[in-house]
């Protein structure tokens with residue numbers, strides 16, 4: 001079907017969920033972030049496995065992603081972390097998804113539509129404490145909360161904010177954001193009474209900022225076994241969930257002086273064994289990895305030579321022992337005791353593991369193992 005496959009280790013996933021629970025303790029609910037096709041891992045298989053392991057709350061970005069989860073049989077709470085668009089409201093109401101709101105117009109529109117269909121829409125109110133992305137400014141939070149209370153078709157169930165630093169939350173800016181959020185929370189409580197769910201923590205805050213846990217946390221990356229930064233890696237024993245593999249499509253022994261790939265950006269300096277592997281940037285193996293990355297072949301690191309193509313990549317397999325067509329190649333993950341972390345691949349491409357994972361191509365099957 002496809003030589004390139006993303007193997008999804010569901011035991012690793014539930015291990016990582018257990019690590020989140022260990023860090024936050026009982027009484028704090030995990031809202032598992034499974035947006036962007038569960039960070040490229042396949043939202044249906046990931047969400048089902050998390051649900052079997054007791055997850056009751058899920059977070060996605062769009063209503064479309066929420067509908068996909070419902071179709072996959074997820075009957076827990078699904079919070080739409082991105083914005084709500086008017087044309088999505090009927091699906092939102094029908095599938096009983098929870099909206100995140102940061103302005104009165106959207107809340108009023110949602111309330112009207114909910115009333116018209118005999119429903120009450122649950123909403124979480126988002127406070128913009130420093131990200132300058134979505135949400136109401138802190139000083140407007142309590143009056144918006146009061147206005148939402150007056151809407152007959154909306155029910156205020158949560159208050160949240162989001163940190164502007166995903167790698168480390170021990171920055172002064174995070175502390176300031178948390179202070180602004182606490183102040184807004186007090187004012188919202190004074191204006192609108194107790195709020196069921198209070199949440200702010202991404203993976204970095206789950207790992208290192210207990211005072212940001214409140215009664216709900218929103219981990220994404222760490223569920224997939226990847227630490228948001230090297231400094232935080234020791235805080236939990238996370239196991240990578242995705243192993244991205246492909247196969248050797250062709251092997252050639254060539255003399256020194258042989259150009260390899262588009263633009264002939266690499267020329268062999270010795271007699272070499274060049275293996276063509278069946279993955280390229282259409283599979284999510286970024287072109288930025290050209291001449292910079294390595295893959296695992298026969299348990300050894302084989303450097304990428306020349307430019308990554310759309311569907312293929314050439315690697316120098318001269319030092320990888322006997323190499324044959326069909327042999328397994330690991331783009332990230334382990335092989336015969338060797339390991340390439342997706343964060344390492346991300347550094348080679350000068351990006352972050354989030355982007356590597358969500359970039360895994362649509363044609364790559366996700367297979368639960």
Ligand SMILES: *Cc1c(COP(=O)(O)O)cnc(C)c1O
Pocket residue numbers: 033035081162166201202203204218219220221222228
């Ligand atoms: C993506 C996202 C998260 C998860 O962040 P991680 O760094 O992957 O843990 C949490 N909250 C919101 C609002 C998000 O958009």
